[in-house]
Amino acid sequence: MSARRLVGLETEYGIIRPSMPKANSTVLSAQIVDGYAQLVRDTDTATRAARWDYADETPLNDARGHSVSREEAHPSQLTDSEPTLEAENQVWTAESIALDGNDARVGATLYQENDATDVVMNMVLGNGARLYVDHAHPEYSSPEVTSPRDAVLWDQAGDQVMRRAAASAASLGGGELLLYKNNTDNKSVSYGSHENYLIPRDVEFSRLVDGLTAFFVTRQIFCGAGRVGRGMLGRGAEFQISQRADFFEAEVGLETTVNRPIINTRDEPHANWDKYRRLHVIIGDANLGQISTLLRVGTTNLVLSLIEAGMSPKLELADPVSALQQISHDPTLQTTVPLRGGRRMTAIEIQRSYLEAAETYCAQRELTDPDTSEILNRWRAILDTLEQDPMQAAGQVDWVAKYSLMKSFTERHGVGLDDPRIALMDLQWADLRLDKGLYYRMAARGLMETIFSQEEINAAVDNPPHDTRAYLRGMTLQRYAPYVVAANWDALSFSVPGARKISRFHMPEPLAGSRAQVGELFDAQLEINEFIDQLARHR
Amino acid sequence: MTQENFSARRENQAQPVETEQVQVNTTGTSAGVDDLLDEIDSVLESNAEEFVRGFIQKGGQ
Numbered sequence: 256m257s258a259r260r261l262v263g264l265e266t267e268y269g270i271i272r273p274s275m276p277k278a279n280s281t282v283l284s285a286q287i288v289d290g291y292a293q294l295v296r297d298t299d300t301a302t303r304a305a306r307w308d309y310a311d312e313t314p315l316n317d318a319r320g321h322s323v324s325r326e327e328a329h330p331s332q333l334t335d336s337e338p339t340l341e342a343e344n345q346v347w348t349a350e351s352i353a354l355d356g357n358d359a360r361v362g363a364t365l366y367q368e369n370d371a372t373d374v375v376m377n378m379v380l381g382n383g384a385r386l387y388v389d390h391a392h393p394e395y396s397s398p399e400v401t402s403p404r405d406a407v408l409w410d411q412a413g414d415q416v417m418r419r420a421a422a423s424a425a426s427l428g429g430g431e432l433l434l435y436k437n438n439t440d441n442k443s444v445s446y447g448s449h450e451n452y453l454i455p456r457d458v459e460f461s462r463l464v465d466g467l468t469a470f471f472v473t474r475q476i477f478c479g480a481g482r483v484g485r486g487m488l489g490r491g492a493e494f495q496i497s498q499r500a501d502f503f504e505a506e507v508g509l510e511t512t513v514n515r516p517i518i519n520t521r522d523e524p525h526a527n528w529d530k531y532r533r534l535h536v537i538i539g540d541a542n543l544g545q546i547s548t549l550l551r552v553g554t555t556n557l558v559l560s561l562i563e564a565g566m567s568p569k570l571e572l573a574d575p576v577s578a579l580q581q582i583s584h585d586p587t588l589q590t591t592v593p594l595r596g597g598r599r600m601t602a603i604e605i606q607r608s609y610l611e612a613a614e615t616y617c618a619q620r621e622l623t624d625p626d627t628s629e630i631l632n633r634w635r636a637i638l639d640t641l642e643q644d645p646m647q648a649a650g651q652v653d654w655v656a657k658y659s660l661m662k663s664f665t666e667r668h669g670v671g672l673d674d675p676r677i678a679l680m681d682l683q684w685a686d687l688r689l690d691k692g693l694y695y696r697m698a699a700r701g702l703m704e705t706i707f708s709q710e711e712i713n714a715a716v717d718n719p720p721h722d723t724r725a726y727l728r729g730m731t732l733q734r735y736a737p738y739v740v741a742a743n744w745d746a747l748s749f750s751v752p753g754a755r756k757i758s759r760f761h762m763p764e765p766l767a768g769s770r771a772q773v774g775e776l777f778d779a780q781l782e783i784n785e786f787i788d789q790l791a792r793h794r
Numbered sequence: 795m796t797q798e799n800f801s802a803r804r805e806n807q808a809q810p811v812e813t814e815q816v817q818v819n820t821t822g823t824s825a826g827v828d829d830l831l832d833e834i835d836s837v838l839e840s841n842a843e844e845f846v847r848g849f850i851q852k853g854g855q
Contacts, residue, residue: 267854391852446854511855679842700826
């Protein structure tokens with residue numbers, strides 16, 4: 256292993272309709288997904304879509320070897336069934352219709368305007384991603400990729416999907432919908448941007464906990480998104496590094512919406528259970544910046560390789576949750592946090608221990624692939640820069656860029672961080688509109704380093720990665736969408752005219768279904784029946 | 795750093811610059827930020843306090 260690994264990123268976006276301040280956020284989120292569905296229907300592009308299939312979801316399995324009963328679970332943990340709008344808002348005259356694979360649509364009337372419209376809550380896209388309503392937020396889950404650069408590209412594609420969806424939804428009436436790639440409303444609520452890493456099942460979970468905790472507590476220094484305010488309520492006007500830090504209360508656990516843990520134990524591999532784990536990481540901030548995302552994924556991949564090889568540094572924090580917050584609260588990066596035994600280290604020192612272990616590991620194994628070299632070089636460079644002067648990292652690190660803009664603003668206007676416009680800048684930093692979002696305004700001036708152009712990002716909205724099963728999923732939707740009745744991470748279900756049964760094709764190997772393996776099936780332009788037959792031979 | 799300082803530096807680009815100054819000015823960030831601050835009133839939503847107060851979300855993961 257190396258800096259390359261199977262990865263998928265999920266983002267829940269903040270959502271408001273300024274013209275309707277009291278609008279139900281689940282309804283707004285459904286309009287985003289529905290808006291995108293309309294767009295797909297109306298345009299003959301490759302952006303095909305299908306319904307999501309819940310049959311393989313097991314969110315209550317704990318990686319520590321047990322599972323929680325549905326009765327004991329917090330309602331928000333029941334992510335394996337379709338949310339209905341009925342319970343959320345009586346405005347919807349909802350009748351849930353069960354379709355194949357436990358999927359459901361809500362035949363509904365939106366504010367009594369659009370009687371004939373089926374509202375789509377859940378889609379699989381032609382680039383292999385999933386777009387759906389998660390609790391009260393629209394969420395994009397990227398297709399599976401194998402490199403940190405591809406993780407950035409298909410994550411940024413999600414932002415573009417959301418922009419298009421918002422524009423489409425607004426054109427359907429009801430007023431403009433604004434989306435934010437952030438993690439809190441500063442009024443007690445947080446929502447996530449999760450990372451998923453594929454790991455061999457034989458890596459014991461306790462080793463992951465031991466190896467990852469100090470890394471996760473400190474990596475925010477190069478991938479935090481920045482926030483003004485402290486605690487879940489965002490009180491006070493002090494800048495901190497992370498959006499998420501103050502919402503974490505536990506070291507290890509299964510929950511994701513309450514008592515959030517630094518290490519989440521959800522054990523739902525979406526792949527061959529005997530061979531794989533999916534490490535579900537909930538502690539990251541949503542990054543608009545490409546370099547912050549690249550570093551977040553690339554360094555985590557390397558640390559997972561260290562853990563698998565038994566080479567991760569032995570750094571046991573005395574109080575990880577407190578350390579997470581202390582580090583976040585100090586943008587000077589001078590804060591030291593205690594390890595067990597009393598030694599104190601800064602976040603930069605802890606990150607350097609991981610970096611040096613990764614450099615040794617890669618040198619020993621002569622790992623010189625471009626992805627691994629890039630991540631090692633960038634990791635060292637960013638730690639050097641942050642050590643010299645954190646503000647010099649403004650071109651690469653999201654929180655530093657945001658902080659430098661705010662500092663310049665307060666200096667120019669002779670105001671403090673308590674100025675109401677600073678709170679607005681904190682929010683509007685993450686506005687997805689290219690002409691309004693402050694991140695995008697910075698990037699347009701060349702102030703943020705990027706590795707992908709908007710054209711490349713747009714291409715990733717329409718096309719799947721080539722080297723994972725996302726290729727098979729995405730291409731199948733592009734070519735055979737009318738016959739795909741359901742899809743999820745590890746299965747595709749087809750209904751073919753004349754066939755008596757639904758054909759279900761399982762994809763338990765995330766690296767199978769790549770262009771190298773099944774590209775010829777698509778090149779051959781097969782009829783659907785022939786395609787399904789040939790596909791079955793690839794099992 | 796102000797716009798004026800940055801312009802002055804650009805005119806002197808061919809000249810060797812003191813090390814200390816290079817460290818302060820490495821990226822030209824300040825000028826770009828100044829430029830953004832010049833137009834920020836038209837980019838920011840009007841009525842900051844009310845807009846921020848209206849940004850209320852429901853819980854997520």
